[in-house]
Amino acid sequence: MPKPVLSVRNLTKKFGEFKAVNDLSMDIEKGKVTLLIGPNGSGKTTLLNCITGLLDFDEGEVYFHGENVTKAKTHELVEKGMVRTFQISSPFTRLTVLENLLVSYGDNSGESFVWSPWSKKWIGEERDAMEKAYRVLDLLEVTELAYDPAYTLSGGQLKLLEIGRALMTDARMILTDEPAGSVSVPLAEKIFTHITDLSRKEGLDFFLIEHRLDVASQFTDHVVAMDRGSVIAQGPPEEVFENLRVIESYLKVK
């Protein structure tokens, strides 16, 4: 079996006496788009928060590319290439799409080149950042939006910008809570097409929480299903979506 890119071992997160994540273990393989599903309140966001250093947890360990990152802070994880999209500062609405990408370049250093023009490295970094930004625009097929202010973008275009900004850091794995939340079906499909392309062509790993199972299921390689803080099924989408426990967990809350 290939080495997992992300491993969670016996993770428990309590809020008071309530275990929002209960002794959860899972392995995410490299080169995959993995979907985390589960009914409302099953612990998906809490798990993502624990993995990405936003929440302390009570028990368990997290490994990223084999390295124990259990107590790592969010910015340390970003430096290692684990990027949660909203951890990058939210888009600057008055800046253009291109400027928003440039600001995210090297976001992990805490000091963007845009705001430190006195730096001696500035000229070299500016060229590198510009090349990277145009490559990201090209990858996401939004080059024509480069000079549009972010406030003019649609919800779906903002979602693409969010992914683009993650790509401007040196992300190896991108974790997102609802990458295609509240956008139309065609746009959701476009976003997922880009995600699968980035995974196949650029070797990026994705771990995504998604409620749009109709759309997302066509684009995913591996699904992890949660209920009441535990993993109840994992495997290829066609298997997990047919799993009775998974179906029941969704019916219960309706």
Ligand SMILES: Nc1ncnc2c1ncn2[C@@H]1O[C@H](COP(=O)(O)OP(=O)(O)OP(=O)(O)O)[C@@H](O)[C@H]1O
């Ligand atoms: N800060 C908190 N304090 C207390 N309880 C919390 C806190 N955050 C989450 N919970 C509880 O933990 C459980 C899991 O919540 P979580 O937000 O992780 O679920 P989720 O699977 O992401 O749900 P959704 O699909 O609605 O986003 C819920 O019962 C929730 O009420």
Ligand SMILES: [Mg+2]
């Ligand atoms: Mg959630």
